[in-house]
Amino acid sequence: MSDTMKNTLLFGLVAVLILGTGFVQSWNVAVLILNMGLISAIMALGVNLQWGFAGLFNVGVMGFVALGGLAVVLTSMPPSPGAWAAGGAWRIILALGLGAATVIAAVMINKRMPKGRARLITMLVVLVGGFFLYRAVFDPGVAFVEAITPAATGNIGGINPGGVENFKAHGYMTLVGWGFGGVLAAGAAWLIGKTALGLRSDYLAIATLGIAEIIIAVMKNEDWLARGVKNVIGLPRPVPYEIDLQESPSFIARAEGLGIDVATASSLTVKLGYSLLFAAVLILIFVAAQLALKSPWGRMMRAIRDNEVAAEAMGKDVTRRHLQIFVLGSAVCGIAGAMLTTLDGQLTPGTYQPLRFTFLIWVMVIVGGSGNNLGAVLGGFIIWFFWVQVEPIGLWLMQVITAGLDDGSALKSHLIDSAAHMRLLTMGVILLLVLRFSPRGLIPEK
Amino acid sequence: MDLLNALVALSNFVIIPAVAYGSQLALGALGVTLIYGILRFSNFAHGDTMAFGAMIAVLVTWWFQSMGIGLGPLPTALLALPFAILGCMALVLITDRMVYRFYREQKAKPVILVIVSMGVMFIMNGLVRFIIGPNDQSFADGERFIISVRDFKAMTGLKEGLAIKTTQGITVVVAVICVALLFWFLNKTRTGKSMRAYSDNEDLALLSGINPERVVMYTWLIVAALATTAGVLYGLDKTFKPFVYFQLLLPIFASAIVGGLGNPLGAIAGGFIIAFSEVTITYAWKKVLGYLMPESLEPSGLVQLLSTDYKFAVSFVILLIVLLFKPTGLFKGKSV
Numbered sequence: 001m002s003d004t005m006k007n008t009l010l011f012g013l014v015a016v017l018i019l020g021t022g023f024v025q026s027w028n029v030a031v032l033i034l035n036m037g038l039i040s041a042i043m044a045l046g047v048n049l050q051w052g053f054a055g056l057f058n059v060g061v062m063g064f065v066a067l068g069g070l071a072v073v074l075t076s077m078p079p080s081p082g083a084w085a086a087g088g089a090w091r092i093i094l095a096l097g098l099g100a101a102t103v104i105a106a107v108m109i110n111k112r113m114p115k116g117r118a119r120l121i122t123m124l125v126v127l128v129g130g131f132f133l134y135r136a137v138f139d140p141g142v143a144f145v146e147a148i149t150p151a152a153t154g155n156i157g158g159i160n161p162g163g164v165e166n167f168k169a170h171g172y173m174t175l176v177g178w179g180f181g182g183v184l185a186a187g188a189a190w191l192i193g194k195t196a197l198g199l200r201s202d203y204l205a206i207a208t209l210g211i212a213e214i215i216i217a218v219m220k221n222e223d224w225l226a227r228g229v230k231n232v233i234g235l236p237r238p239v240p241y242e243i244d245l246q247e248s249p250s251f252i253a254r255a256e257g258l259g260i261d262v263a264t265a266s267s268l269t270v271k272l273g274y275s276l277l278f279a280a281v282l283i284l285i286f287v288a289a290q291l292a293l294k295s296p297w298g299r300m301m302r303a304i305r306d307n308e309v310a311a312e313a314m315g316k317d318v319t320r321r322h323l324q325i326f327v328l329g330s331a332v333c334g335i336a337g338a339m340l341t342t343l344d345g346q347l348t349p350g351t352y353q354p355l356r357f358t359f360l361i362w363v364m365v366i367v368g369g370s371g372n373n374l375g376a377v378l379g380g381f382i383i384w385f386f387w388v389q390v391e392p393i394g395l396w397l398m399q400v401i402t403a404g405l406d407d408g409s410a411l412k413s414h415l416i417d418s419a420a421h422m423r424l425l426t427m428g429v430i431l432l433l434v435l436r437f438s439p440r441g442l443i444p445e446k
Numbered sequence: 447m448d449l450l451n452a453l454v455a456l457s458n459f460v461i462i463p464a465v466a467y468g469s470q471l472a473l474g475a476l477g478v479t480l481i482y483g484i485l486r487f488s489n490f491a492h493g494d495t496m497a498f499g500a501m502i503a504v505l506v507t508w509w510f511q512s513m514g515i516g517l518g519p520l521p522t523a524l525l526a527l528p529f530a531i532l533g534c535m536a537l538v539l540i541t542d543r544m545v546y547r548f549y550r551e552q553k554a555k556p557v558i559l560v561i562v563s564m565g566v567m568f569i570m571n572g573l574v575r576f577i578i579g580p581n582d583q584s585f586a587d588g589e590r591f592i593i594s595v596r597d598f599k600a601m602t603g604l605k606e607g608l609a610i611k612t613t614q615g616i617t618v619v620v621a622v623i624c625v626a627l628l629f630w631f632l633n634k635t636r637t638g639k640s641m642r643a644y645s646d647n648e649d650l651a652l653l654s655g656i657n658p659e660r661v662v663m664y665t666w667l668i669v670a671a672l673a674t675t676a677g678v679l680y681g682l683d684k685t686f687k688p689f690v691y692f693q694l695l696l697p698i699f700a701s702a703i704v705g706g707l708g709n710p711l712g713a714i715a716g717g718f719i720i721a722f723s724e725v726t727i728t729y730a731w732k733k734v735l736g737y738l739m740p741e742s743l744e745p746s747g748l749v750q751l752l753s754t755d756y757k758f759a760v761s762f763v764i765l766l767i768v769l770l771f772k773p774t775g776l777f778k779g780k781s782v
Contacts, residue, residue, distance in 0.1 A: 057557055059490075059564075131751075195766055201557045202488040203769055206699045210762035213696055221755045354692070355571065359564055366561065421575035428568025432545060435562055 007374060007443055014381045021389070028264075031271040033388055038278035039340050041380030044364040045282075045289055045373060046332030051362075052371035052445065053298065054325045055305040057201050060192070060208030062357035063215035064330045067188055068181030068337025069347050070219060073226045075177035076236050076342075077158035078167040083145045089156040091141030092224060095134050102130025145224040155227045160236065171236045178281070178338040185334020186327045188215065193326040198319045212358065219349040226347055233346040239273035242266040274343055281339065282377070285332060289373045301325060302371075333361075355424060360387065363431045369441025378443055386430070387423060394422030452737035454598075454606040459733075464725040465718075466614040466683055469621035472717030473676035474694060475701035476628065476710055477669040483645035483708035484665040485546070487559035492673060492698065494570035497691035498537055499674025500681045501578050503530035504585045511587065519589035523678055524616065530678060535670040541566055542666050550662070567692075574688045583686045586613060606737075613682040624675055625714060628668065632710065637664055645708060693758075697724070700761040704768045706775025715777065720761045728754040 018037070022030035043061065050056040083089045105126050113119040146154045162170040188211070196207035220229050245251045245266040255265035292298050304311040304318055312318050341347050360383065368379020398419045405412040434441065474496060481489045489495075506526035516522045545566060549559055591597075592615050595607030632638040637660075644651040644661045652658060677691060684690070701720045705712025730748035752759065768775060 055557075057560065195770060199769055199773060202560060203703070203773075205488065205490075205560060206696070206703065207762075207766065207769070210696050210700075210758065210765065213693070213758045214756075214762055217755055217758060221753060355568070359568065362561070362564060363568075418576045418579070421572055421580070423572070424568050425572030425576065428565045428570075428572060431565035431568065432562065435558075435565065436545075436548060439558075 007378075010378055010442060011381075014378065014385070017382075017385050021385075027268060028271070029388075031268060031275060033385055035271060035274050035278060035343060036388075037381040037384045038275065038282050039336050039343070040361070040364060040384040041377040042278075042282055042285055042336040042339070043333050043361045044368060044376040044380040045285055046329045046336065047361050047365045048368075048370060048373060048376035049289060049292075049329035049332060050326055051365060052373075052376070053293065053301045053305065054322060055201075056197070056322060056326055056329075057205045058208045058326070058329070059205050059354075059358050059362070060210075060212035060215075061333050061361050062352050062354050063208075063212030064185040064188065064333040065337030065340065065357050066212075066215055066219055066349065066352050067184045068178075068334035068339075069341035070226055071181035071184045071334070072174055072177035072235060072338045072341045073232050073347050074158045075180050076160055076167070076170075076173040077232065078160045078162060078164045080145075080148060080153040080155060080157035081164060082148045083153070083156045088141060088144045088148075089224075091137055092145065092156070095138035095141060098130065098137060099134045102126060102134065105130070142222075142224045150223075153227070154230070155224050155232075168236045168241075171238045174236055174238050174338075174342045175277075177342070178335050181334040181338030182331040183334075185337070186331040189327045189330030190323070193323045197322045197326060209354070209358075212354065216349060216352050219352075226349070229350050231346055231348045231350075235342065235345050235347070237345065238277060238342065239270050242270055245269060278339060278343075281335065285335070286373055286377060293373060360427065363427050365441075366431060367434045367441060369443040369445060371445030372441070372443050375441050375443035375445075379441070382442075383427070383430075386426065390423050390426045391420055394419040394426075397422075448737040451604055451606045452734050454602075454604055454608050455733050455737065458606065458608045460722075460725050460729055462608075462610060462614055464722045466611075466617045467725065468718035468721030469617050470676050470680045470683065470717075471694075471697055471701045471721050472714040473621055473624060473672050473679070474698040475705065475713035475717050476625070477672040477676070478698055478702040479705070479708055479710060479713040480665055480669055480672075482702070483710075484641060484661060485550070485559070487556045487563065488699065488707075490560060490563045490695065491541075491567040491570055492669075493691045493693070493695040494567050494574065494688075495534065495538060495670065495673045496677030496680070496694070497574045497688050498570050498677075499530050499534035499670065500677030500686055500691070501574050501688070502533040503527055503674065503678045504578065504583050504681070504686055506530060507585045507587075517588065519612070521586050521588045521613070521616070521682055523585055523587075523682055524620075527675065527678055531671045531674045534674040535667050537570075538666045538670045539663065542662065571688065571692065578688070580688055585686060586682050588612060606733075611683070613679070617679045617683055620675060620679060624672065628672070628710065631668070637661075641665060696758055697721075697761040700765040703765055703775055706777040709775065709777045712775050712777035716775070719776075720764060723764055724757045724760045727751045727760050728757050 014037075018030050018034055021033060043065065046064075047058065047061060050058050106123050109119060109123050109126060113122065145156055148154060158173075160167040160170050160173045162168070167173075192207060192211045196204050199207075219226060222228060223230065226232050242263075243266075246262050251266070251269075252262055255262045258265070260268075300311070300316060301321065303314075304316060304321055308318050364379035364383040365376050366379070367383055368377070369375025395416065398415050402412040402415050474492065477495075478489060478492050481487070481492070503523050503526045506529045507521075507523045510516065510522050510525060515525065517525055545562060546559070549562060589612050592610040592612055593608060595609045598604075598608040599606075630638075632642055640651065640656045641661050641664060643654070644656055644658065648658075651661075680691075680694070697720050701716035702713050703716070704719055705714070705716030728750065730750040732747070732749050735749055
C-alpha cells in the first residue's frame with residue numbers, strides 16, 4: 001500500500017468517524033468536533049514545528065494558547081468607558097513600561113559592567129528600586145480601573161472601534177485578534193526562549209511548564225486586564241448570530257426548502273461558518289509549514305535536531321535557530337488559542353488545565369507522527385474525536401460491566417460516576433502504546 | 447516587648463509554615479533527584495505518584511477510622527502510611543516493569559523517557575480520579591494543635607499568638623527521620639553504595655559487577671516511599687486534592703534543580719530555599735514591621751511584595767536565576 005493511499009484511508013477514517021457522529025448522535029455535536037478538531041490540528045502543527053522539526057520540548061503550550069485568548073479580548077472588546085481617563089489605564093501602561101525598563105537595565109548592567117561586587121550591588125539596587133517604583137505607579141492605576149463598574153467591566157477593555165453600543169457589529173476585530181494572539185504568544189516565547197534555550201532539554205521543559213502556570217496565574221488574578229476569574233463573556237463574532245438568521249426571511253425560506261427546522265439550521269450555519277474560517281487558517285498554516293519543511297531552512301532545522309554538534313561545526317547558529325523556531329511554533333499555538341476563544345465566545349481563565357491544553361496536544365503530535373505535518377493534523381483530529389467520545393463510550397462500558405450489580409449498590413454508582421475520568425486514562429494508554437509499538441506515529445516522518 | 451512580638455509573629459506566619467512546606471518539598475525533590483541520578487530523566491509523573499500514595503493513605507485511614515482504630519492525639523494517617531507506601535511501591539514497580547524497562551533496554555534518549563513519563567502521569571492521574579474522585583478529601587484527625595494561639599498567649603503574656611499545628615510538627619519530625627534513614631542507607635549499606643556508584647558513573651559501576659536492574663528496583667522503592675510520605679504529609683497539612691499534587695510539580699522540580707539535580711543534599715537545601723522564598727515574598731509584612739518600626743513610620747499598606755496567587759512565579763524566578771548563573775545548581779549536580 002502506497003503512502004498516499006494509507007494517508008487517504010486514515011483521513012477517510014476521520015471523516016467517517018465525524019460523519020458517523022452526525023448520523024448517530026447529532027449534527028451539532030459532529031460539527032463541534034470538526035471545529036475543535038481544526039483548532040487542535042493547528043495547535044498540533046505548532047508543537048510539531050518545535051518538536052518534530054527542531055526537537056524542542058515545550059510543555060507550556062497552555063500558556064501560549066491562553067495568551068491567544070487574551071489577545072482576542074484585548075482587540076475585539078470595546079474600550080471600557082472611563083478606564084482610559086487620566087490616572088487610569090495609561091498609568092498601568094506606564095508602569096509596565098517602567099517594569100520592562102528595569103529588567104532591560106538589569107540585563108544591560110549584567111552585560112556591560114565588569115564582573116564583581118560593584119556589578120552585583122548596582123544590579124540589586126536597580127532591580128529593587130525598579131520594583132518599588134513599578135508598584136508605586138501600578139497599584140493606583142489598577143485600583144482606579146478595577147473600581148469602574150466592577151460588576152460589568154472593571155478592566156481596560158479592548159480596542160474595538162464600535163464602542164460599547166456597537167462593538168458587536170465589528171466582528172472582524174476578532175480576526176485581528178487571531179493575528180494579535182500570534183504576536184503576543186511570539187513575544188512571550190521570545191522572552192522564555194532567550195533565557196531557557198541553550199540549556200538542557202529537560203530544563204526547557206520545566207521552564208515552559210512554569211511560564212505556562214505563571215501566564216494562567218496572571219490572567220486569573222489581574223482583573224484590570226481581562227477581568228480575571230470573573231471572565232469576559234459576549235465576545236463579538238466573525239460570523240452572523242443565530243438570532244439574526246432566524247429572523248431573516250430568506251434564511252427561513254431556504255431552511256424550509258431543505259426541510260430542516262429553522263433553529264437547527266441557524267446553529268449549523270453558524271458552526272459551519274466557523275469551520276470554513278478555521279479550515280482556511282489551517283490550510284494556510286499547513287502549506288506554510290510544508291513549504292518550510294521542504295526548504296533549505298527546514299533541512300537545516302532537521303540537521304540541527306539530528307546532530308547539534310555537527311550542525312554547529314558546519315557554522316550553524318544552533319541557539320539562534322532554536323529561538324526562531326520556538327517563537328514560530330508558539331505563535332501558531334497562540335493563533336489557535338485565539339480561535340478557540342472566539343469559538344467559545346468567552347474568555348474563562350479558570351478552565352485552562354495543563355492536561356487538556358498542553359499534554360493532550362503532545363499526545364496528538366506523538367500519535368499523529370512527530371516531524372510530519374500531515375501526521376500532526378491527523379493526530380489533532382483523531383485524538384480530539386476520542387477525547388470527546390471516550391466519555392460516552394466509557395459510560396456505556398461501565399453500564400455494561402455493572403449490569404449484573406444491584407441498582408442501589410454503591411460500587412455501581414461509583415463506577416458509573418467515575419466514567420467521566422476515563423479520558424485521562426485512555427489518553428495515557430494511547431500515548432504509551434503508540435510510543436512503544438509505533439514510536440514514529442501513524443504517519444511517520446519521511 | 448515589641449521585638450519579641452515581632453519575632454513571634456514572624457515565626458507564626460513565616461518560619462513555621464515555611465519549615466513545614468520546605469520539608470514536604472524536600473521529600474518530593476529527593477524523589478525527583480534520585481530518579482534523575484539513577485534513571486537519568488525528569489519524572490513528570492512524580493506529582494501524581496505522590497497523589498496515588500496519598501490516596502491509598504486516605505482510603506486506609508478511612509477504613510481504620512470506621513473500625514475505630516486510631517493513634518489518639520496523632521493522626522490515624524500515620525498508621526496508614528506504611529500500607530500506602532507498600533501500595534505505591536507496587537504501583538511504581540509495575541509501571542517500571544511494564545513501561546520504563548523497555549526504554550532502558552533500548553537506551554532511549556532522556557527526552558523520550560520524559561515523554562513516556564507524561565503518559566504515565568496521565569494514567570496515574572486518571573487512576574486517582576477514577577478511584578477517589580477529583581474533589582477535596584479530608585482525612586486529618588487527632589489533636590489539631592501542639593500549641594494553640596490562646597495557650598501561647600496565656601503562657602507568655604505576649605500580644606501575638608503562636609500556633610503550631612500537629613501536622614506541622616509531624617511533618618518536620620517525619621521528614622527528619624526519612625532523610626536520616628535515606629542518608630544512612632545511601633552511605634552505609636552495600637546497596638546504597640552501589641546506587642551512588644551507579645549514579646556517579648554507570649559504566650564503571652557495571653564493570654565492577656553491580657546489577658543495574660537491582661539498583662533501579664531499589665531506587666523505585668525508595669522513591670515510592672519518599673513520594674508517599676511527602677504526599678501524605680502535604681495532604682495532612684493542607685488538604686488532599688488530586689489536582690494540587692500535579693501543581694506541586696513545579697516547586698518540586700525547582701527545588702531539585704536549584705539544589706543540583708542528582709544531588710540529595712541539594713534537593714533538601716533547594717526545598718527549603720524555595721519554601722522560604724515563596725512564603726517570605728508572598729507574606730504581608732505589615733504586622734511584623736508594625737512592631738519593629740516607630741509609630742510614625744508604620745507602613746500603611748500590607749507590605750506584600752507579591753500576592754499569594756503568584757507563589758509559583760517565585761519558585762520559577764529562582765529557578766531561572768539559578769539556571770542562568772549556575773546551571774548545575776548550588777550543590778554540584780549533574781548536567782547531562
